[in-house]
Amino acid sequence: MPEISIIMPVYNAQDSIVKAIESIQRQTFQDWELIIVDDGSTDNTRSLIKEKVVKEKGRIISINRIKNSGSPVIPRNQGVKWTLGKYLCFLDGDDYWFEDKLEAQLGYMKTVGAVFCYHDLKVYFIDENQNPVREELWSQTAAPHDGHVFDFLLRKNFTPTSSIMMRKSLWEGYGPMDISLDVSHDWDLWLKIAFANQITCLNEVLGVLIRKEGTVIGDSHKRRKESRKVINRWVSYVDGMWYRKIMLYYFVMEIFDILPRSWQRWIRKIWYGQKRYK
Incomplete structure (x- = not known):
């Protein structure tokens, strides 16, 4: 059996x-x-997938769904059902990893005894012609945390799915992802895991996340709505003051989402620091 199973919804x-x-x-x-x-x-x-499947002789398995589900959650759940590995990773079909990602992350997890680990990513914004527009680090907009991080994770998802490596036993205990959540299903599962387990951060950039410039606002509105739904599931588990801070944060972010993109970048420069922002 393979050590690592990778699930890729496309x-x-x-x-x-x-x-x-x-x-x-x-x-x-x-x-x-x-x-x-x-x-x-x-x-x-x-x-294009079929060509790769033929060349890899069984190491790449392709599952074809007839109708688009509208969200990666169903393909992710379906893909995990086919896995044989001890560890699970997720990579979206738009993103890619650096060549040492699996070796570095698995080695780190085994060294520190981690069960769930994430790392930093570069984020490339592209236009409709696939040309790069700008780039930033994931950690510039989602400060990383390590250890017992449930309270911080409830405020903001700082664990990008394409960076995750986790023991499959965690999925068996806390999964699958909630199919009623189109964009927050991964975060919802990470919260379930973080409530009872330590989350480990490998402070290295080991891949690239691709985003299309100009398509984030609509997604953000939907994400904020789902975020409130997820947060409300955990109201009784967090301190009242912390819950109010979280809700205030989301109120501010909803205002932030409607600001012109140039204003958003300027605010991020001030908040996260010039030296880490491009």
């Missing part, structure tokens, strides 16, 4: 899927399997 990712898969194939740690769940793609994504 939908109409013909411009990025090959790079994502090849970033796994080039890993310095090679004891892995890749489960790709195509969520009803209508472009050339499936043909």
Whole structure:
């Protein structure tokens, strides 16, 4: 059985899927399997995946869904059902890893005895023609925390899914992801895990997350709405003052979301510091 199982949900990712898969194939740690769940793609994504499946001879498994589900949550849950590894990782079809990601993260987890680990990512913003517009670090907008971090994680999800490595036993104990949550299903699961387990941060940049410039605002509104739903599940588990601070934070962020993008970048420069922002 492989040491690591990687789950990759994809939908109409013909411009990025090959790079994502090849970033796994080039890993310095090679004891892995890749489960790709195509969520009803209508472009050339499936043909590109098929070429990789044939070359890897069983190490890459492709699952094709007939109809798009509208969210990565169902493909992620479905992909995990096929896994055989001791550890689970997730990589979206738009993103990619640096070649030492698996080796560095698995080695660190074994050294410190971690069961759930995340790391930093570069975030590349691209335009409609796939051209880079700007970049930043994930940690610039979501300060990392380590250890018993439930209270901090409840305020903001600082654990990007494409950076996660976790013991499969955690999924078996706390999963699957909630299919009623389109964009906050991963955060909801991380909270369940963090409530009873320590979360470990590997302070290294080990991959790249791709975002399309100009599409974040609509997603943010939906995410804020779902965030309140998730937070309300945990009201009785947090201090009243902390809960009020969290709700104030989300109120401020909803105002932040409607500001012009140039204002948002200026505020982030002030808040997180010029030296870490591009």
